[in-house]
Amino acid sequence: MKSYKEKANAKINIGLNILEKLENGYHSLDMIMAPIDLSDILEIKFNEKKGNLKIFCNKNDVPINENNIIYKIYNKFYEYTSLQREDIEVKLIKRIPSEAGLGGGSSDGATFLKVLNNYNNNILSTNEMINISKDIGADIPFFIINKTTRVKGIGEKLEIIENKLESDIILVKPSFGISTKDAYINYSNLKNKNNANIEKIIKGLKENDVNLVRDNIDNHLQQSAKLFKNELEKFEKELYKLTKLKFYMTGSGSCYYSFVEKKDSKKIINLLKNKYGTYFISLTRFY
Numbered sequence: 469m470k471s472y473k474e475k476a477n478a479k480i481n482i483g484l485n486i487l488e489k490l491e492n493g494y495h496s497l498d499m500i501m502a503p504i505d506l507s508d509i510l511e512i513k514f515n516e517k518k519g520n521l522k523i524f525c526n527k528n529d530v531p532i533n534e535n536n537i538i539y540k541i542y543n544k545f546y547e548y549t550s551l552q553r554e555d556i557e558v559k560l561i562k563r564i565p566s567e568a569g570l571g572g573g574s575s576d577g578a579t580f581l582k583v584l585n586n587y588n589n590n591i592l593s594t595n596e597m598i599n600i601s602k603d604i605g606a607d608i609p610f611f612i613i614n615k616t617t618r619v620k621g622i623g624e625k626l627e628i629i630e631n632k633l634e635s636d637i638i639l640v641k642p643s644f645g646i647s648t649k650d651a652y653i654n655y656s657n658l659k660n661k662n663n664a665n666i667e668k669i670i671k672g673l674k675e676n677d678v679n680l681v682r683d684n685i686d687n688h689l690q691q692s693a694k695l696f697k698n699e700l701e702k703f704e705k706e707l708y709k710l711t712k713l714k715f716y717m718t719g720s721g722s723c724y725y726s727f728v729e730k731k732d733s734k735k736i737i738n739l740l741k742n743k744y745g746t747y748f749i750s751l752t753r754f755y
């Protein structure tokens with residue numbers, strides 16, 4: 469028996485432009501994604517005999533059957549490699565909220581794939597792992613690389629970039645989630661779009677210039693989510709009034725983040741916890 473214990477870290481999107489809707493219904497993108505320290509934990513046990521996958525999870529709203537992204541990766545790996553299916557147990561300890569725009573399920577899938585591949589003598593190249601996983605979750609390829617990256621295509625074209633930003637990151641997620649699918653569907657109803665300036669964000673990350681980053685972030689999915697989630701506009705205004713910081717939606721939401729100077733982090737966290745006690749609130753940093 470061989471076992472592994474791995475962190476499956478989350479991500480934030482720092483600027484997200486949708487370029488166009490493709491024939492297959494997906495959308496081509498230009499965005500920056502960065503790994504952050506908030507993580508799920510995967511305990512993976514290989515029982516060294518042929519068999520199937522068994523998932524255990526600490527959260528009962530996460531599927532542990534073939535609908536779990538980890539199970540989809542398991543099936544895809546053995547289908548693609550034609551290897552004998554192995555008896556594997558995965559204990560999934562969830563700490564990343566779902567439908568948050570933090571990539572929780574995708575990160576679990578990518579982390580499991582890298583361990584499964586490593587256990588099988590790295591039978592797949594990085595590109596093969598990206599190609600077999602991108603149709604399971606568009607964010608999975610990013611987590612295969614798991615570095616600050618400019619991401620294009622539907623999420624499979626990745627260019628690693630330098631990130632020297634030293635700020636802390638504060639996350640706050642309202643009690644409701646947002647379906648990624650709904651956010652994309654509503655994009656076609658978006659009339660005048662505000663674009664992120666991806667080049668200037670890259671410059672700000674490289675030079676640790678947090679204001680240059682802040683001034684150039686925008687997110688088309690945030691703009692489209694606000695078309696059908698009326699509470700978001702009010703939430704954004706409340707956050708600014710309470711903290712004097714601009715908060716940005718990550719991915720398709722519903723989680724928001726802000727860059728905070730280390731000396732101010734605790735004060736901001738306390739302000740948020742006092743006002744939004746039931747919300748997911750976390751202090752984290754780039755991973």
Ligand SMILES: C[C@](O)(CO)[C@H](O)COP(=O)(O)OP(=O)(O)OC[C@H]1O[C@@H](n2ccc(N)nc2=O)[C@H](O)[C@@H]1O
Nearest residue numbers: 493494495574604605606607622623648649652719720
């Ligand atoms: C919003 C982001 O998280 C930004 O990082 C990603 O673009 C979405 O990644 P994800 O949550 O892994 O998305 P998936 O679970 O693969 O796709 C959910 C749904 O989002 C839509 N989708 C996703 C990615 C993409 N480039 N175009 C799309 O239109 C599709 O309707 C898809 O059925």
Ligand SMILES: Nc1ncnc2c1ncn2[C@@H]1O[C@H](COP(=O)(O)OP(=O)(O)OP(=O)(O)O)[C@@H](O)[C@H]1O
Nearest residue numbers: 535536537566567568569570571572573574576648
């Ligand atoms: N390993 C997993 N962890 C969490 N949710 C999972 C997992 N596998 C499947 N799911 C299902 O997928 C849904 C989406 O999960 P999650 O939002 O974490 O995925 P994601 O697309 O990677 O992240 P996000 O869209 O929030 O950036 C969940 O509501 C849950 O029902």
